[in-house]
Amino acid sequence: MSVLLTNSSWKISKEAAKSLHKKSVSTVAADVSQPIFNLTNQKYVKYLSPTTENFIDSVYEICLENNVETVFPMSDDVVIPLSKNKPILNEVCDVPLSDYDYLIKAHDKFQTFDLARSLNVPVPETFIFSDYDELIEFSAIATYPLIIKPRMGGGAARSIHIVTSKDELVNFYYELIADGHLPMIQEYIPGSSEQMYMINVLYDKNHELVSFFMAKKIREYPHTGGVTTCGVSIFEQILLDYAKKIFSSLKWYGVAEIEFKLDLRDNCFKLIEINPRFWQYLKHPIACGVDFPFYLYNVSLGYDFEANTSYDMNVKFINFYKDVPSVINQLLGSNNKKKIINSTISSYTGKKVFSSKDLLNTFIWR
Numbered sequence: 618m619s620v621l622l623t624n625s626s627w628k629i630s631k632e633a634a635k636s637l638h639k640k641s642v643s644t645v646a647a648d649v650s651q652p653i654f655n656l657t658n659q660k661y662v663k664y665l666s667p668t669t670e671n672f673i674d675s676v677y678e679i680c681l682e683n684n685v686e687t688v689f690p691m692s693d694d695v696v697i698p699l700s701k702n703k704p705i706l707n708e709v710c711d712v713p714l715s716d717y718d719y720l721i722k723a724h725d726k727f728q729t730f731d732l733a734r735s736l737n738v739p740v741p742e743t744f745i746f747s748d749y750d751e752l753i754e755f756s757a758i759a760t761y762p763l764i765i766k767p768r769m770g771g772g773a774a775r776s777i778h779i780v781t782s783k784d785e786l787v788n789f790y791y792e793l794i795a796d797g798h799l800p801m802i803q804e805y806i807p808g809s810s811e812q813m814y815m816i817n818v819l820y821d822k823n824h825e826l827v828s829f830f831m832a833k834k835i836r837e838y839p840h841t842g843g844v845t846t847c848g849v850s851i852f853e854q855i856l857l858d859y860a861k862k863i864f865s866s867l868k869w870y871g872v873a874e875i876e877f878k879l880d881l882r883d884n885c886f887k888l889i890e891i892n893p894r895f896w897q898y899l900k901h902p903i904a905c906g907v908d909f910p911f912y913l914y915n916v917s918l919g920y921d922f923e924a925n926t927s928y929d930m931n932v933k934f935i936n937f938y939k940d941v942p943s944v945i946n947q948l949l950g951s952n953n954k955k956k957i958i959n960s961t962i963s964s965y966t967g968k969k970v971f972s973s974k975d976l977l978n979t980f981i982w983r
Contacts, residue, residue: 618685618686619683619684620637620645620685620686620687620688621647621688622646623647623648623689624695625647625661626648626650627692628972629691629899632900633691633895633910634646637911637914640908640911640914645661645683646659646660647661647662647676647679648663649664649665662679662683664676667692668694676699677706677708680706680710681709685710686917687710688706688711692894693892696714696724696893696894697724700712700714700721700893701717711917713871713917714893715867715868715871716870723891723893726768726769726801727743727745732867736863738859738863738888739885739886739887740887741805741806741889745768745799745800745802752786752790756787757783761780761781761786761805762781763780764779764780764802764803764842765786765789765793765800766793766803767798767799767801768798776798786802806878806880807881808881810834812834812879812881813876813878814831814832814834814876814877815845815876816856816860816875817831817832817896817907817909818872818873818875819872819909819912819913819916820864822870824868824869824870826861827912828924829907830905830907831850832848832849832851832901832902833849833851835848836943836947836964838940838942838943840943840947844936845934846936846939847935847936847943848933848934849931850905855886856886859875859886860875863888863891871893872894872909872913873891875890876888876891895909900934902928904932904970906925912924932970934970934972935964935970935971935972936972
């Protein structure tokens with residue numbers, strides 16, 4: 618019996634596997650491709666692309682043939698079809714995801730913000746348009762800068778843009794459409810990465826909170842909105858309260874990440890997005906004492922276990938491979954390079970955990 622981990626070429630999937638293997642839980646690594654060669658005892662299998670109509674059939678067969686007890690999806694393009702087809706997959710295994718009608722409200726940011734407003738959770742002002750005339754009319758009277766990004770999913774960092782003029786807004790709007798995204802326009806909240814806060818949660822089948830972890834960004838790459846390259850574990854009660862409101866309303870099951878940004882104009886935290894899956898800095902909460910993969914395994918299979926209700930504070934997480942270009946970008950764009958250097962040195966002090974890019978892994982999977 619084992620856990621099926623999707624997107625096995627990703628670092629996040631490997632971190633989950635490490636966590637489970639330490640607890641003697643076997644895993645099956647799955648992806649649309651297999652490694653050129655295997656340096657471990659890990660079993661690898663292939664599934665069809667999540668965009669194909671036979672994807673669910675391929676996952677079903679993998680689970681059946683490999684005695685899979687539960688499936689841990691690692692990406693949005695896998696999460697959505699798995700949630701939509703839970704009744705089929707539940708014939709052979711558990712799928713620790715919310716039902717599709719609830720999960721789509723977390724995947725679709727505009728629905729997320731509608732829900733948050735109804736729960737009195739602060740959100741940035743947000744706009745969508747049904748036709749060209751609405752967009753042009755808005756672009757002529759809007760206050761810039763604005764954020765434009767995909768409405769669905771976490772979105773690639775390259776698809777998030779800060780626009781400062783009518784022409785930029787219209788151009789990026791149609792660029793996103795050409796790339797297959799539904800665009801969404803948002804009020805720009807001024808400030809740096811250090812105003813970004815992330816809450817990781819795990820909910821059981823009864824939609825009860827099992828465990829949580831919080832971190833604050835110090836740097837990200839790219840700076841317009843991307844992966845955490847340096848962060849630190851923290852706690853903010855109001856953020857936990859907001860998260861509980863939202864996930865209780867969504868009848869949540871499984872893990873998720875919810876992000877907020879501190880708006881210094883009114884000193885309020887504003888909801889940015891929900892990611893209905895594991896997150897890129899998974900190693901951080903595990904190192905701080907919150908073993909989300911192992912907890913999710915126990916929750917999914919209904920085992921009794923003790924989940925940590927606290928975690929180590931002020932522990933840094935550093936993704937060195939991404940942090941170097943992040944610091945370089947800051948240096949190139951700053952008139953006070955000494956301040957950037959001192960800040961970077963300071964961020965590397967104290968207790969920390971590193972997550973660096975595995976270059977051999979890149980070669981193996983390419």
